[in-house]
Amino acid sequence: MAVYTRLSAETLAALVAQYDVGDLVSAKGIAEGVSNSNWLVETTGGAEGNRFILTMYERRIDVGELPFFLGLLDHLSAAGLPVPRTIHDRAGAASREIDGKAVALIEFLPGVSVGSPTPAQARAIGAVLARMHLATRSYGQSRANDLGPDASARVLSGHSEGSLGGIGEGLPAMMDEAARVAAEWPQGLPRGVIHSDLFPDNVLMLGDEVSGLIDFYFACEDAMAYDLAVTHAAWSFADEGATYRAEVGDALMAGYESVRPLEPAERAALPLLAEGACLRFVSSRAHDWLDTPADALVTRKDPMDFVRRFETYRSGGAGLFA
């Protein structure tokens, strides 16, 4: 479910009239996603095109940070990355308000999210991630990562062992693991603006080509190798995290390093960064699992999927990144 707000045809038409895109032809709610409401909007067309994504920022996003997120889309798009640009209204604004909620019109990009990536697709996403990291060096804005290892440890320790254990047997042990990972977290690695949530559902592909990177609403400044670790953890597993797909993980790494070779310190840090990446999603998923009312129209994501991935990194260590 990802349409939390009903917008009338009149409201949509009045919004569209603020942009150089022609008149409203249709607006269809998009089912995917959990954070924001999204519509696919078609218009009769103007200087800015005729197909767009309209996003209404519903929760989890501090609208004061929208200039960082929307400016990043424009920066990466202008740098030639497959990232949708923000459509600005006739007055030049990147976002507007409807009934007190911020909305933005975003370029529509073609492509589909793959369910089971091939090595060729993983190589392509690795290369595009590295290109994105290089392109963010000239982005003038910054935003702190509020979901780092300390936050994961804090979120997990904010729940009782009993409630975590009720979700899955191995989950309470993640409290100590998160504290250890936070204490050992590597410092001084090369930093940049990172996506930090580059899961397959946030990438659009046409065959083996990446046609879109979307959903930059967790982007922040942090270690670039951490972003690679998040992407590795998100892409390289099957069977709900139970099976590591070495051919996919290796291809992702090779694609990344074909554009931006890792420094020795980054390579050495990868196993711990990958553990931290898994714990970031274990903690947010566990928190959402315990906090979401059973009748909410949102599909809860299973934290145990990322507990299993964590255990693979914990036991596999550097061997997984050789």
Ligand SMILES: Nc1ncnc2c1ncn2[C@@H]1O[C@H](COP(=O)(O)OP(=O)(O)O)[C@@H](O)[C@H]1O
């Ligand atoms: N620029 C875009 N071009 C094409 N489709 C998009 C674009 N942005 C979002 N979408 C579609 O909308 C869905 C939800 O968007 P997303 O930003 O992931 O929402 P959420 O932040 O709620 O997870 C995506 O899975 C994709 O199908």
Ligand SMILES: N[C@@H](CCOP(=O)(O)O)C(=O)O
């Ligand atoms: N990728 C995260 C969930 C983040 O939500 P999104 O819908 O904004 O991408 C996870 O899988 O836990």
